[in-house]
Amino acid sequence: MKLTPPADAPRARKIPATDTHHGITRTDNYAWLRDENWRDVMRDPTVLDKDIRSYLEAENAYTDKALEPLADLRETLFNEMKGRIKEDDSSVPSPDGPYAYYTRYEEGSQHPIFCRRPRDAENGEAEEIVLNGNVEAEGEAYFKLGDVAHSPAHRLVAWSADRKGSEYFTIRLRDLETGKDLADEVPDSSGGVVWDAAGTSFFYTQVDDEHRPLKVFRHVVGTSAQADTLVYEEIDPSFFAGVGETQSRKYIVIDTHDHQTSEIHLIPADAPELSPRLVAAREEGVEYDLEHDAERQRFLILTNAEGAEDFKVMEAPEATPEREHWKDFIPHKPGTLLLGHVAFRNHYARMERQGGLPRIAIRRLRDDAEHEIAFAEEAYDLSLGAGYEYDTSRMRFSYSSMTTPAEVFDYDMETRERTLRKRQEVPSGHNPADYVTRRIFATAPDGTEVPVSILHHKGTPIDGSAPCLLYGYGSYGISIPASFSIAALSLVDRGFVYAIAHIRGGKDKGYRWYTDGKLFNKKNTFTDFIAAGEHLAAENFTSRGNIVAQGGSAGGMLMGAVANMAPDLFKGIIAEVPFVDVLATILDASLPLTPPEWNEWGNPIESKEAYEYMASYSPYDNVRAQAYPHLFALGGLTDPRVTYWEPAKWVAQLRELKTDDNALLLHINMDSGHGGASGRFERLKEVARVFAFALAVTERA
Structure with a gap:
């Protein structure tokens, strides 16, 4: 089946708007598609300007009409992909004290169910439901869980949810003895929760009106969010703040960073009322992340300091972690990129990438003996899971390749025994x-x-x-x-x-x-x-000319750039939540993510050179009168990362200037944000739609 676009494509009004930087004036005919009240739209999509809504709905209707002949194919693809999912699947339980925690799905359900059982119980034995995402999502057009974090005493669970797709998460507390939520309610968080050692308070990051996580608060159980204590405030809008903890659970970690510089403050988990202690002041271009080696009373610091381009590990005494006390622990090895690390009581595990492939290295801390976990395939994926516990010789990792379904292993770091705990089932066969x-x-x-x-x-x-x-x-x-x-x-x-x-x-x-x-x-x-x-x-x-290119977010910017640069190479382009209005976005310091982006793209406000370079590739600014591949752009109305008007403006510009008759489709999800539809099956429907597009434009439908 060949994709034949309808003739009655929507045409956005042209309302020229100009801006001038560095003596250069640019005209944007479709700037009106950005609602002046975009901040309000993020919280309440119903307040979207009626003219903008009418245009977006017209584009959606046009796309639905264009894809209508593919309805059976989309359903077939959806059922195929759904058939490869074990619908009543569950994760490998992760032990923590007297319990083992896990998630599972029920057949036909969209959202995970968070559960626990006694540590040594068999599958399904004495199961206790901690939180059922399906129950919480009832009646919601969009629902996404953020964090589900149990307290150290295993009595309470702090859980967060986003109900608009705009990534404003509300945190609530559930009493696991009664199964009911307490009165505590913390709005406008980034979703993550970190408990103190006693479980009487937790830390979280608040997201402001510009959707920037700049403040870390402490909430005491049983109090109002208005009484929460401001623990840390980042005053540089180009730095975002986050909160975590060391694997030892001895320290709360407040991390602030942009794309090339980081800074860490620490709070003892058993003294949460103390002010944060700075580890090392930010130094432009220097990143660091730390783990706690409690037995040897030191921090192990993963960093690119001292010119370690591919990172190295340094150590510092727990009592004096400042920069002047750092010394090499694992030296820099050019060509071996250190990606992440976790410290257990007697072992230190780190993820590395060498020759383009990941691997895990294990160091025994009592004598610094090292070994690696090896894999044989040409291309594969590997992830390291820390779990909840610190005093253990077992770590968990997951392995898969493009042909091999995911396998979860428990690995004994002392004996090097590898135990397969779970292999991804493909019910329809693979x-x-x-x-x-x-x-x-x-x-x-x-x-x-x-x-x-x-x-x-x-x-x-x-x-x-x-x-x-x-x-x-x-x-x-x-x-x-x-x-x-x-x-x-x-x-x-x-x-x-x-x-x-x-x-x-x-x-x-x-x-x-x-x-x-x-x-x-x-x-x-x-x-x-x-x-x-x-x-x-x-x-x-x-x-x-027989290639369909696909990318999302910054990968969507890639799609826009290559469509301009080499349109004849591609048969089709799939651009999901595409960051295509690069120059206008990075020129606007009021947008949620712009200030931290200057280290990634350049600052066109201050630098003419950066302005001109970005203008030379920004996809929206480089659309011209030429033939383009078939193109499908997708966005989300409440997306705070790539705002809905970027794909909308881009498609309007393409429709005005392109010289071909190929399909040009835009779909804006009016109920979601950056991640698309919520729920595992609703997301599969979105995948089925873009794959049907790919099959149709290559005439494989």
Whole structure:
């Protein structure tokens, strides 16, 4: 089935608005799509300006009409993907004192159920429901749980929920003996909760009217949120604050950071009323994160200080953790990027990436003996789970690849015994031997080798005839893992090659891989992605003009950039919550995320050079009269990260200027934000919709 767009596409009114920076004047014909009362819309979508609402609803109706012939395909895809989910699945219980905590789903349910049982009980034995997300979500158009954190005495649970998609979470307290919530209610939090040692108070971060997490408060159980104590306030709007704890649970950790600098304050968990103690004052370009080695009364500090580009670990006495007392514990090793760490009583585990692949290293703290956990596949994903406990020799990790469903292991750090605790079930059936996963390298214009992970069915001919879905992100140092995807199989089983381009801007090949794809190196991200597509065609995995590109958020900006730069390479573009109005957004310091973004993109307010560089690639500003691929843009009305007007303006500009007859579709979810629809099955329906689009434009529907 071929996707044929209807002829009656909506046309947004043109109302020119101008702004001038550094003597350069730009005109924006669609700036009116940004509601002046956007802050109010985040909290109450019903107050959206009626003209803007009418236009967005017209675009949604047009998209529904265009995709109507694909309704059966979408339903088929949804049922396929749903059939690969074990509907009554549950997580591996995680022990904490007398209990083991876990989540499970019931057949047909959208949201998780949080449970516990006695530590040594068998599956389902003496189960106690801590919180049922399905009950809490009843009657809500949108519902997302933030945190579900039990108190140290296991009597109370602090839980948070967002009911608009705007990421304003309200925290409540549940008494597990009565099953009822207390009167305590804390609005406008970022969602996370950290208890003190006694369980009489908890810490949280408040989100302000600009949606910036700048204040950390302490709430005492049984009191009003208006009486909460301000513990820390960040005065620099380019730094965001967060709160956590060390694995030892001895310290509350207040972390403030932008994209390249961090600062930590500590509060003893058994003395929550004390003022936070600064560890090391922020130093531009220096990041650090710490863990607590309680047995040896020291902190282990993961940092890029002293020129350690790929990070190293330093130690400092617990009594004097200031910068001048830091000394090397694990030296910097160029090419081995340290990603994260956790300290147990007798062992120290860290995640590393070497040669583009993750691994886990274990150090025994009594004698510093080390070993690694090894894996054999060409491309895979690995994650380290700390669990709740500190005094244990067991840690948990998860492994998957593009062909291998997720496996959860408990690992004895002392004996090196690996115990499989859970293997992801695919009820409809999955044989890894039916699929091929590979990692190849594309050569960028400057000679850099860019990794590309590939999945295809073993029966797919590698002769250039297969369509390809090429996914990319490439910002903020985020690396896209080569993990198992129940959704991707629906494309691969229909003859697609599914590929992930590990482009610069992530940290796939070390920290420099990130810096080589940000600020004045940002265009490397786009040319890397284009090089990946061209290499896939050159190696006959697909062909030029038969590639559907997909990316979301900053990856959506990537989609907009490559659509402008190399439109003939792609058959279709899927841009989810796309950050495409880059220049206007980063020029507007009032928007929620703009000040912290200046270290990622540059500050066009102060720097003409940054302004001109961003103007040269900002997708919205570079739409021009040319043929474009089929394009599907998706956004969320209450999205505080990528505001709804970015994809709306972009589509309006494209519809005005593009010279082709290809489909141009926009869908704004009027009940959600950045993460799309809530609930595991509603999200699958969104995936089915964009995959139906990909199949239709490549005429595989």
